[in-house]
Amino acid sequence: MGSRENIKDNLIKLLNLKGVSQKDLAEACGVKAAAVSKWINGTQIPNVELYDKICDFFNVTLDQLFGREPIEN
Numbered sequence: 001m002g003s004r005e006n007i008k009d010n011l012i013k014l015l016n017l018k019g020v021s022q023k024d025l026a027e028a029c030g031v032k033a034a035a036v037s038k039w040i041n042g043t044q045i046p047n048v049e050l051y052d053k054i055c056d057f058f059n060v061t062l063d064q065l066f067g068r069e070p071i072e073n
Helices: 003-018 022-029 033-041 048-058
Strands: none
Touching (some): 003 022, 003 048
């Protein structure tokens, strides 16, 4: 599984686990909701500059976001 699929799957999992919306994530990252929708659909991945914001928002590590370590419930 590649990075795109890992990020997509893990973003979906994190949104569900944390009970937040795509709009909430978009606001935290300073992007439009359409950008997050593309991440979730797997058509795009976040810009590298956003990884820290995403990890901070979900309180996960970059390794967890990329699927190299499991995401804890």
